[in-house]
Amino acid sequence: MEEKVIICNDLTKQFGDFYAVNKISFDVYKGEVFGFLGANGAGKTTAMRILCGLSYPTSGKASVAGFDVYKQQESIKKNIGYMSQKFSLYENLTVSENIEFFGGIYGVERSEISMRRTDLIERLGLEKEVNKMVGELPLGWKQKLAFSVAIFHQPRIVFLDEPTGGVDPVTRRQFWDMIYEAAAGGITVFVTTHYMDEAEYCNRISIMVDGRIEALDTPENLKKNYSASSMDEVFYQLARGAKRSDN
Amino acid sequence: MDAVSLKNIHKTYDKGNVIAVDDVSFDVKKGELFGLIGPDGAGKTSIFRILTTVLLADKGSASVAGFDVVKEYRAIRNRVGYMPGKFSLYQDLTIKENLEFFATVFDTSIEENYDLIKNIYDQISPFNDRRAGKLSGGMKQKLALCCALIHKPEVLLLDEPTTGVDAVSRKEFWDMLKDLKQQGITILVSTPYMDEANLCERIALIQNGKILSVETPENIVKAFPVTLYAAKSDNNYKLLTDFRNFDAVASAYASGEYMRIIVKDEHPDSITLLKDYAEKFGNRNVEIKIIAPTIEDNFIWLSQKEANH
Structure with a gap:
């Protein structure tokens, strides 16, 4: 039996009489690349905030890395990594300082930080940039560094919120290489994206519409079940009936 | 006469240290739906700002609707519609107030050109x-x-216009552009989404300020010079790693459900060769086929060629 690292049962978040997340249930397995898709305003961000231990659900159950989303938020935060297109690293700290800062925040030992840092810098080929401000790096490098920093403390799960927006295709593919590598090493990857072709990189995909999960399967099965030639078509069939949009 | 024309446009920032636009030339025909496709930082916005006469190029010349962007900028401003990447309407004005404001600035009214906006405005x-x-x-x-x-x-x-917008809204937006094209408006649109390139009549691929290619989407795909193989197995990451260690493979990269493989020497039995190799290394349920390249595959090919130049 595969190990479950995220378990969600009827998870619900209500704001007044508005159901941002409406009874969603799903499991994510260890080492899986799980795509979490939905139109703008479908409730993805709200659900993700709960799973990251940043917001309490109204009802339902969920656990992340074995910790309860109601009672063990702090333990959840220690066992996950997070990266988004908008917030990743401090632009006016150097590459080295960012690694040190985030390593420290996540409680990695000082001696361990300097060992892993040397290794990371070498793997990314950033030897010459180590004392440069992150703000001076090209976007693609920033994103690769941000991902490496997000898994620097070797979390059980890493949450990626639209990690590849705007990056060039070559970098995007290198980025996915890094994701696969992390997953092969046992880190579960939970990712949102607007690129439907990118959704096909995931082992399984869920699609949220108006607060509910309307479909959850492998990309191959989803295409088969919706008689679609691409994920774009599957998404369109499901999401075009959506009543909600973002603010 | 071309609706938009750029000739050897150069633009640098930071006293010449940052090259944003590097000798860019292309023309957009009257009534054409033309796409400028490239990642963030490719120089797309600088080009738009030069064409809308709000930024001066260092070198080169450009015209819009037949008018020069430097000498006849006033004439251009009355003849172009510009939607910047960042939402730039007045947040504190209502929908109607914004629309009335822009109509008044251009000395017209909502009613005067209502036909043009009706389908969009109704929504x-x-x-x-x-x-x-x-x-x-x-x-x-x-x-x-x-x-x-x-x-x-x-x-x-x-x-x-479609950055950060979900797939459904993006599709609706492109439908609106097709309608506008029918009404004779020339459209130059930029996007970082390679899949949107197919919705344009012609596209320019741009990276690091340089144009990689200007063609119809069909011809760009046709120009792909080698056979592209697609492969998958029970464990794609292992398969990808194995192929990268294979002498006969020139490049292998992840690409959704099927990874892409390019071989060093074309061979009629390449599929069998790849499959045998993969199975020898313990990959299961290996599937290999020839696949048509996408715009993105071409973009990668062209940008790597440019880098090795």
Whole structure:
């Protein structure tokens, strides 16, 4: 039996009489690349905030890395990594300082930080940039560094919120290489994206519409079940009936 | 006469240290739907700002609707509709107020060119009294397009109108552009989404300020010089790693359900060769086939060729 690292049962978040997340249930397995898709305003961000231990659900159950989303938020935060297109690293700290800062925040030992840092810098080929401000790096490098920093403390799960927006295709593919590598090493990857072709990189995909999960399967099965030639078509069939949009 | 024409345009920032636009030339024909496709930092926005006469190029010349961007900038400003990448309408004005404001600035009225915006405006007019700042992303985008069209421009310049917008709104937006094209408006649109390239009549691929290619989407795909193989197995990451260690493989990269493989020497039995190799290394349920390249595959090919130049 595969190990479950995220378990969600009827998870619900209500704001007044508005159901941002409406009874969603799903499991994510260890080492899986799980795509979490939905139109703008479908409730993805709200659900993700709960799973990251940043917001309490109204009802339902969920656990992340074995910790309860109601009672063990702090333990959840220690066992996950997070990266988004908008917030990743401090632009006016150097590459080295960012690694040190985030390593420290996540409680990695000082001696361990300097060992892993040397290794990371070498793997990314950033030897010459180590004392440069992150703000001076090209976007693609920033994103690769941000991902490496997000898994620097070797979390059980890493949450990626639209990690590849705007990056060039070559970098995007290198980025996915890094994701696969992390997953092969046992880190579960939970990712949102607007690129439907990118959704096909995931082992399984869920699609949220108006607060509910309307479909959850492998990309191959989803295409088969919706008689679609691409994920774009599957998404369109499901999401075009959506009543909600973002603010 | 071309609706938009750029000749050897150069633009640098930071006293010449940052090259944003590097000797760019292309033409957009009258009535054409033309896409400028490239990642962030490729130089797309600088090009738009030069064409809308709000930024001066260092070198080169450009014209829009037949007028020179430097000498005849006033004539251009009355003839183009511009939607910048960043939402730039007045957040504190309502939908209707924004539209009226832009109509007045161009010395026209909502009624005068109503036909042009009707299909788009109908979708947002039920919220006429809502402030622009309170609209959803999709609605903001529609309002911005209405405002860019209100003076019936000859040329529409749209800088990344679909970035960050979900797949459904993106599809609707492209449908609107097709309608506008039918009405004779020339459209130059930029996007970082390679899949949107297929919706344009012609595209320019751009990276690091340089144009990689200007062609129809079909011809760009046709110009792909080698056979592209697609492969998958029970464990794609292992398969990818194994192929990268294979002498006969020139490059292997992840690409959704099927990874892409390019071999060093074309061979009629390449599929068998790849499959045998993969199975020898313990990969299960290996599937290998020839696949048609996409715009993205071409973009990668061209940008790597440019880098090795």
